[in-house]
Amino acid sequence: MKKYNFSAGPSILDPQVVRETIENIDNSNKLSLIELSHRGPEIQKLFADTKALVKEMLHLDDRFEVLFLHGGASLQNCMIPYNIRTKGIAAYTDTGIWAHKAIEESSIIRETKVVASSKDANYSFLPSIGDWDEEGYLHLTSNNTVHGTQYHSFPKLRKASLLVDMSSDILSRKVDYNQFSLIYAGLQKNLGTAGGCLVIVDKNILEEEYRLPKMLDYKEHIKAESMVNTPPVFAVLMCNIVLRWIAANGGVEEMEKRSIQKARLLYDEIDRNPLIEGFVREEDRSLINASFKTSSPSLETELLNYLKTKGIEGIDGHRSKGGFRASMYNMMPVSHVEYLVDCLQKFSK
Ligand code: PMP
Secondary structure: OOOEEOOOOOOOOOHHHHHHHHHHHOOOOOOOHHHOOOOOHHHHHHHHHHHHHHHHHOOOOOOEEEEEEOOOHHHHHHHHHHHEOOOOEEEEEEOOHHHHHHHHHHHHHOOEEEEEEOHHHOOOOOOOOOOOOOOEEEEEEOEEOOOOEEOOOOOOOOOEEEEEEOOOOOOOOOOOHHHOOEEEEEOOOOOOOOOOEEEEEEHHHEOOOOOOOHHHOHHHHHHOOOOOOOOOHHHHHHHHHHHHHHHHOOHHHHHHHHHHHHHHHHHHHHHHOOOEEEOOOHHHEOOOEEEEEEOOHHHHHHHHHHHHHOOEEOOEOOOOOOOEEEEOOOOOOHHHHHHHHHHHHHHHO
């Protein structure tokens, strides 16, 4: 039976990406890419090409360094407060589980301020920061994977540097990526597979005088070109293949069009179908992760089981929240969302 992968991450991969990955790790007549030394020309080229692709596709200025680091997005929760604007305020918006984890980690390291929160409202909307702006940084989670909210515009700050966790929406929309001083994203959603994190950092916000353990120091990773130690070659190889797949499919512009189309299809059904309802404020709805619940809790298991019989996988909500969450990353075709909508309609008849 055909499977439809609506999982939040690790997430759907296009079959062409999987085929190309297999070709690259095939070692029947040669050493595969994942057997080669990272000091050799092939892996050096893989890293250089992938970084160049990121810069080109996001239209990044020269002040940015592109890094591939271990530790997923979660390691950035401590690297950021250790490295960035250490003399200023570490400020956060508390907009979901991942944002909250970032706040908790930062609080261990330095004084941390929450400038806006929707925690008491179950993270069902994106709170405003008002006119807050202080020396230091503001960290935002651009797309809240668990709750299904997404910033559709970003604050313009004069004093604070804007840092953003784009783990679940990088490359899915055209925004001015140069407005951020640091962008990071775990690789397992819109960038391939787990095992690493893409970090894009404006080198001007790194202070010279501090000393940190090497693996936690952006300056060391920049100096060693992401190879302080043996890097996550397989994850970067897949990222390279995914970036080329995006470019061949019309680039970020086309990904955005498809995201809008997919989200519209599903939210129209959520708003129309009497058996289901959305979780979050309409204007903050995510184009990538749509969260919803059954209007009667007793229907939840029934709907989940029904969708399973139809080959729909990974659509159950985060374990902390319940309900449903349909993740529609770049590599999910529009036809899969059409299929889901069709199943929801049949269920309600
Ligand atoms: N931030 C966001 C927005 C996420 O969705 C996730 C993972 N789902 C993380 C951070 C943590 O990512 P990782 O598992 O790569 O540490």
